[in-house]
Amino acid sequence: IYHDVHQACSRLDGELATADVVTGDRVAILGGNSLFWVAAYLATLKRGATAVPFAITMTPEDAVGLQNFVHCKAIFIERRMHNKFAAALPADLTLIFDDSLEEPGPAEWPEPADEFDLSQDAALMFTSGTTARPRAVRVTHGNIQANTNSIIEYLELSSADRIMAVLPFYYCFGTSLLHTHLRVGGSLAVANSFVYPELVLDLMESAECTGFAGVPSTYQTLLRNSSFPRRALKSLRKLQQAGGKLQTVLIEELVNSVPQARVFVMYGQTEATARLSYLPPEALATKLGSIGKGIPGVTLRVLDEEGNPIKPGDVGEIYASGDNISPGYLDDPEANAGKFIDGVLKTGDLATVDEDGYIFVVDRKADFIKSYGFRVSSQQVESVILELKEVVAAAVIGEPDLVRGEAIKAFVVLHEGSKLTAEEIIAHCGRRLAHHMVPRDVAFIDSLPLNAHGKVVKTELRKLSGD
Numbered sequence: 001i002y003h004d005v006h007q008a009c010s011r012l013d014g015e016l017a018t019a020d021v022v023t024g025d026r027v028a029i030l031g032g033n034s035l036f037w038v039a040a041y042l043a044t045l046k047r048g049a050t051a052v053p054f055a056i057t058m059t060p061e062d063a064v065g066l067q068n069f070v071h072c073k074a075i076f077i078e079r080r081m082h083n084k085f086a087a088a089l090p091a092d093l094t095l096i097f098d099d100s101l102e103e104p105g106p107a108e109w110p111e112p113a114d115e116f117d118l119s120q121d122a123a124l125m126f127t128s129g130t131t132a133r134p135r136a137v138r139v140t141h142g143n144i145q146a147n148t149n150s151i152i153e154y155l156e157l158s159s160a161d162r163i164m165a166v167l168p169f170y171y172c173f174g175t176s177l178l179h180t181h182l183r184v185g186g187s188l189a190v191a192n193s194f195v196y197p198e199l200v201l202d203l204m205e206s207a208e209c210t211g212f213a214g215v216p217s218t219y220q221t222l223l224r225n226s227s228f229p230r231r232a233l234k235s236l237r238k239l240q241q242a243g244g245k246l247q248t249v250l251i252e253e254l255v256n257s258v259p260q261a262r263v264f265v266m267y268g269q270t271e272a273t274a275r276l277s278y279l280p281p282e283a284l285a286t287k288l289g290s291i292g293k294g295i296p297g298v299t300l301r302v303l304d305e306e307g308n309p310i311k312p313g314d315v316g317e318i319y320a321s322g323d324n325i326s327p328g329y330l331d332d333p334e335a336n337a338g339k340f341i342d343g344v345l346k347t348g349d350l351a352t353v354d355e356d357g358y359i360f361v362v363d364r365k366a367d368f369i370k371s372y373g374f375r376v377s378s379q380q381v382e383s384v385i386l387e388l389k390e391v392v393a394a395a396v397i398g399e400p401d402l403v404r405g406e407a408i409k410a411f412v413v414l415h416e417g418s419k420l421t422a423e424e425i426i427a428h429c430g431r432r433l434a435h436h437m438v439p440r441d442v443a444f445i446d447s448l449p450l451n452a453h454g455k456v457v458k459t460e461l462r463k464l465s466g467d
Contacts, residue, residue, distance in 0.1 A: 002185075006109070008039035009046065012076070012096065014106030016047050019074045019094040023048030026124065028067070028075035030054040030085065032192040033169050036098040038178060040076035041169070045141070046109070049073075051123040052136075053170035055452035056081065060088035067093070070124060070136060070330070118142035124330055125172050127270045136330040137270045139172075146323035147273035148179040150295045154278055155238060155264065159185035163211040164204045166191045166218065171453040173243055176274035177213055194218060194454075197226040201233075208235040215243030215454040216250075217393065223250055224392045225415065229257040242266040242275070244455055245361060247383040248289045255284060267291035267361065271345050273324040276300060277359065290358040291351075298322035302351050302359060312355050315362055318347040367458060369398035370406050372436040378458075381439065384432045385410060385425060390418040393448050395456045396439060399465050407440040411461050413447055 021027060027044045029051060031037050044051040052070050054063065063085055074094035077085070082097070089095070122144055124136040151157070163181050165188045167174035181188055189207040191200050201222075204212065214222070219241060222228040239254065239261050246254075246265065255263050262281040268274050277300055279292030294300040302316040303309060310316040321344045328336040339346055350362045362377050369376040378396045385394040393413040398406030414420055422442035429438045449460035 005035065005038065005042075007107075008035055008101050009042045010107040010109040011101055011105065012036075012039045012043040013046055013108045015096045015100055016043055016049065016074065017108050018106055019096070021047055021049050021074055021094075023120075025049045025073040026052050026070055028052045028054050028070075028072040028077075029170070030056065030063075030075060030081060031078040031098065032056055033165055033174070033190045034078075034098070034192070036076070036078065036101060037169050039101070040096070041175075041178070044076075045122050048120065050121045053123070053125065053175070055126070055168070055170050057452040060085050063088045066126075116141070118145065119327075123175075125175070125270050126170075135332060135335060137326050138328060138330055139273055139326055143273045143324050143326060144179060146297055147176065147275055148183050150297045150322075150324065151176060151180050151275050152184055153296050154280075155180070155240070157181065157184045157186060161186040161211055161238070162189060162207065162209050163187075163213060164189050164191065164200065164207070164209040165213070166194045166200055167213060167215070167243075167454070168452065172270045172274045173213065173215070173268070173453070194221070197221055197228070201226065201228060201231060204236070205231065205233060210235055211238040211240065212236060213240035213242075216241070216246045217448070217450055217454045217456065219246055219250060219254060220386075220393045223253045223257065224389075229253070233258060234260070236261045239263045240266060242268050243453065245379050247379070247386045249383065249387050251284065251288060265291065267359075269320075269345070269347055271326045271339065271347075272298075272320055272322075273326065275324070276320050276347075279358075283358070287354075287356075287358045290354075290360050293357060293359065294320070294322070298324060300359060302353050310353065312353055315350050315352050317365075318349045318351050318359065318361075320345040320347060369396070369408055371398065371404050371408060373405065374434075374436045376408065376437050381408060381410070381429065381433065381437055384429055385412065385439075387432070388420065388425065388428060390415050390420045391425075395448055395458060395461060397458055397461050397465060399462070401440070404436075404440070408438070409441045409443065409465055410439040411443050411445055411448060411464070414444060 027049050029040045041051050076096045078098045118141045121138050122141045123139045125139050127135050163177050165177050189209050236258055265279040267277040277291045277294050279290050299321045301319045304316045325345045328340050348365050351359050353359055363379050367378045381396045382394045396408055396410045399409050401407035425442050449457045451457050
């Protein structure tokens with residue numbers, strides 16, 4: 001109920017006032033998806049301070065490092081997490097607990113200023129860190145407004161929409177669900193974890209959710225390791241997928257599982273607030289595998305190494321421009337110089353375009369494998385492995401090999417009780433792929449290593465391979 005949200009925001013704004021938090025100060029938020037998290041975030045933005053969401057999966061050591069970097073004046077923290085992080089929090093950091101919502105205290109919600117600087121930082125969002133240490137992305141109020149309005153436009157969101165929010169709010173995709181659905185007066189059914197997907201599905205059903213959003217690992221679990229394909233879910237109307245490439249075989253399974261729903265395949269980055277492109281559901285039949293084109297207000301170009309637009313079929317890097325592009329990383333001029341050029345974002349994603357201008361991501365630069373002198377897309381190999389119905393998830397890496405240069409190694413998660421062998425997987429790839437793309441080795445693991453945002457961390461797979 002919006003009245004409850006407003007009351008909670010006012011109460012926490014009163015706590016910030018008591019802590020002398022003013023415009024420009026930074027305020028950390030450490031907690032799961034909840035009314036407390038939402039109110040803490042909105043109260044911080046209302047005060048003109050900068051919200052700094054911390055991942056609940058981080059260690060106390062991580063918290064020390066992040067706090068020493070961003071220097072927050074206060075932190076909103078759930079009481080249940082205090083014991084874990086108490087020793088890591090500096091003595092001069094003001095702590096505001098979730099139980100303050102249940103206690104009497106100051107409450108404020110001042111009228112908005114006549115003029116507000118939209119270029120002011122609203123949040124510091126940490127990148128997912130799939131390839132390196134996370135960086136703090138500066139996201140301004142103007143960035144949020146621009147991206148929120150664009151997403152609402154192409155998804156055609158309204159007050160009738162209710163999203164099942166399993167993605168953490170500290171992740172830019174999760175935060176975008178909050179921005180967009182609050183902006184239109186819609187609602188969110190909140191889950192704190194996706195460890196037990198059946199409980200999430202039960203909640204989605206009972207709350208009559210009209211929407212669901214997930215990253216590839218979310219949909220892999222739903223489609224291959226849950227009752228999702230067998231449930232009616234009659235209220236479901238819109239499915240959002242971003243946060244990495246969902247292999248085409250799984251997109252087809254998703255469309256067939258919920259025929260009444262529209263499936264939006266999307267692409268984005270934290271440096272772009274959240275979203276950069278989408279593929280209209282009507283184009284799935286003819287452009288399967290594409291991330292579509294830029295969302296309203298965003299221009300995407302695929303350029304070669306000289307900065308020229310590529311021809312259809314060639315490969316280049318995606319460049320993005322628009323009002324949603326971050327002004328840069330916090331206190332990292334070297335990284336900014338390589339990533340942001342006159343307001344244009346170099347995404348680091350390699351892609352090709354077709355004759356109609358639709359973009360197809362080939363791979364991250366860092367994830368290409370050089371086998372027998374050929375550049376191999378890890379995503380293409382993973383897609384072929386996932387054609388096998390007994391496979392729940394798969395990820396491939398390259399490892400040094402005297403003959404191949406880099407040999408392809410696949411890490412595979414199977415259905416419980418599956419008898420599928422490594423030899424059968426390699427044989428399937430041999431029938432479907434060129435010789436230089438076929439994995440040399442297959443390793444079976446219980447689950448793929450995921451970061452706080454649900455993305456596969458290939459650096460961890462390389463460590464496993466080294467062991």
